Amino acid sequence: MTYSIKEVAEKTNLSIYTLRFYDKQGLLPFVARNEAGYRVFTEGDLALLETICCLKNTGMKIKDIQKYIAYVMQGPTTVQKRKELLQHHRQEVVAKQEEIARNLAGIDYKIELYDAPNATSLVAQEVAAAKADKKANGLPDPYPSF
Amino acid sequence: MTYSIKEVAEKTNLSIYTLRFYDKQGLLPFVARNEAGYRVFTEGDLALLETICCLKNTGMKIKDIQKYIAYVMQGPTTVQKRKELLQHHRQEVVAKQEEIARNLAGIDYKIELYDAPNATSLVAQEVAAAKADKKANGLPDPYPSF
C-alpha cells in the first residue's frame, strides 16, 4: 500500500503545504516519486513521519529534525549519534515542561484569588496597594477610582 | 523604590527591547514616565509584569495578555472575566502539556531502542523492513547498502 500526499496529510494532520515544506527542508529525503514526479509514501515512510511529528510536537527545530533524519538515512552506524541527539532533546523538553509547570502555578494562584468568595475586595486591596505605591513615588495613578 | 527599564530587564530576564515592545503592544499601560519621558517602574508594576511573564511562559499570545491587562486596568469589577480568561488558558496549557508528554513517550521509545545492547541489529531490521517496503511497491531504495 502507498499513499498520496493528500492521504498522508489527512493521516498526520499536517497540511499538504506543510508536507511539501518539510520535504523542501530536507525532512523527507526517503519519500519516492512516481513517473509523473508525484510523491509516493510507503508505510515505512509514515512511521518515520510519525517520529518527525513527535520531534516537532515537542518543539524541536526543523534544522535539528533534519539532522536526525540525516542520521537515519545513513543507516545503523549512526545509532549512537541518534541516541545522543534524542537524549539531549529529551532534557530540553523535560526542562521546558518544568518551567511551564512553575509558571502555571503562578497562574493558578491568580485563579484561586479570583475564585475566592471575597475576590472583589481582595482585588480592591491589590489595586489600593498599587495606587499607594504610585503615589508614594510621586507618579500618576493609572487605575480608575474605585 | 522605583526601577529603570534596565533594572527591570535584569530582574525579569526580558531584554530592554522586549520591554519596550511589550509596552508598544499595550502590555504595560500601568508604567509611568518621568519628566524626561523615561519609564519608571514601581514594585506593583513588577508584580504585574511577573504575571505577564507567567502568561507568556505558558504560551499565551500577546494579544490575549493584552486583554487580561486591560481587564486588570478596569479594576475589581472585571474579576469574573479575568478568572474565565485564566481558566480557559489553563485548560489549553494542561492540554498542551499532555500532548507534549504523549509525544515525548514516542521519543523515549526510540531512545530505548537506541539504548538496547543490540541496538545496531534492531535498527538494521528497521532499515531492512523499510527497504522491503520500497521494493514491494517498485520504488527506489533511498537507504545505503548495509
Add this chain to the structure above:
DNA sequence: TCTTGCACTAGAGTTAAGTCTAGGGTTTAT
C-alpha cells in the same frame, strides 16, 4: 475528449515575537 480533481515547482506573502538602527535627548561623574 473534456472536465474535475489532484499533483508539481518556484517563489511571494504571512504571522508572531522579537531585535536592532538611526537620530536624538538626559544624567552622572570627572
Add this chain to the structure above:
DNA sequence: ATAAACCCTAGACTTAACTCTAGTGCAAGA
C-alpha cells in the same frame, strides 16, 4: 562642560514555520 552611560521613538529587519499563488501537468470518470 564634556564624556560615558542611560533613555526615548519610529521604523526597518530578522527568524521560524508555515501558507498561499501562479502557472503548469497528470489522471480518472461521464
